Amino acid sequence: MLVLSSPSGAGKTTLTRTLLEQENIDYPGKLALSVSATTRAKRPSEIEGIHYFFKTKRQFEVMRDSGELLEWAEVHGNFYGTPREPVEKALAEGRDVLFDIDWQGTRQLLDKMRDDVVTVFVLPPSAQELKSRLVRRAEDSDAVIAQRLRNAAEEFQHWNEYDYILVNRDLDKSFARLRAILIAERLKRVKMPNLNVFVDKLLTELKGLTP
Numbered sequence: 001m002l003v004l005s006s007p008s009g010a011g012k013t014t015l016t017r018t019l020l021e022q023e024n025i026d027y028p029g030k031l032a033l034s035v036s037a038t039t040r041a042k043r044p045s046e047i048e049g050i051h052y053f054f055k056t057k058r059q060f061e062v063m064r065d066s067g068e069l070l071e072w073a074e075v076h077g078n079f080y081g082t083p084r085e086p087v088e089k090a091l092a093e094g095r096d097v098l099f100d101i102d103w104q105g106t107r108q109l110l111d112k113m114r115d116d117v118v119t120v121f122v123l124p125p126s127a128q129e130l131k132s133r134l135v136r137r138a139e140d141s142d143a144v145i146a147q148r149l150r151n152a153a154e155e156f157q158h159w160n161e162y163d164y165i166l167v168n169r170d171l172d173k174s175f176a177r178l179r180a181i182l183i184a185e186r187l188k189r190v191k192m193p194n195l196n197v198f199v200d201k202l203l204t205e206l207k208g209l210t211p
């Protein structure tokens with residue numbers, strides 16, 4: 001489970017979507033994106049089921065109270081949560097799962113499955129650039145942008161709870177670094193449960209080669 005968090009506008013959605021696209025070319029089906037449920041209004045560019053599952057507050061509360069969410073949080077005045085079933089299914093199939101969630105949700109995943117979670121915090125190169133990105137994205141009203149910038153101060157403070165930090169200055173470099181994190185994490189011995197079978201096979205082959 002690879003989790004990206006950041007203050008709004010630092011670039012985690014761009015990075016997660018780019019990683020998903022590239023991985024689907026290189027290793028089809030290996031990486032799944034967790035699509036969250038939210039009570040936030042849909043942005044003009046967003047598509048139901050691709051970017052989010054858009055819910056009313058009542059629908060969200062039913063999902064939350066019936067245990068359908070792996071984690072959930074209130075962020076910028078809206079509810080967001082991770083549907084449990086698709087994540088559990090993907091993990092059971094041996095797929096890696098990518099999350100774009102905030103620090104509160106990250107804490108909940110860590111409490112439940114510490115050993116299976118790798119966390120990345122994305123920082124903007126400057127506060128001015130953070131604001132410029134939110135403005136350039138042109139998806140939120142001025143009031144929403146102002147609220148997200150106010151909330152950024154609180155979110156910044158959680159950077160030191162994460163395994164990796166990406167200062168997202170140059171997008172290509174950040175993406176290369178994110179891929180490097182994924183590649184290195186996949187190469188960890190503890191993440192290779194069938195390695196003993198492979199090594200046993202090597203030993204058998206070796207016996208056949210030695211007198």
Ligand SMILES: Nc1ncnc2c1ncn2[C@@H]1O[C@H](COP(=O)(O)OP(=O)(O)OP(=O)(O)O)[C@@H](O)[C@H]1O
Binds near residue numbers: 009010133136169172
């Ligand atoms: N390295 C970068 N350089 C310049 N612009 C960038 C960079 N990374 C992302 N952006 C742009 O900044 C804007 C915000 O990025 P994005 O939507 O990915 O942020 P986010 O962290 O997911 O925000 P939110 O939490 O609000 O969803 C987008 O318009 C994106 O194209």
Ligand SMILES: Nc1nc2c(ncn2[C@@H]2O[C@H](COP(=O)(O)O)[C@@H](O)[C@H]2O)c(=O)[nH]1
Binds near residue numbers: 040071
């Ligand atoms: N705890 C969770 N946080 C989530 C989830 N899905 C998204 N988020 C975070 O909310 C903010 C705002 O997102 P936006 O799409 O409205 O810009 C951002 O920090 C996301 O990472 C979730 O399922 N759980």
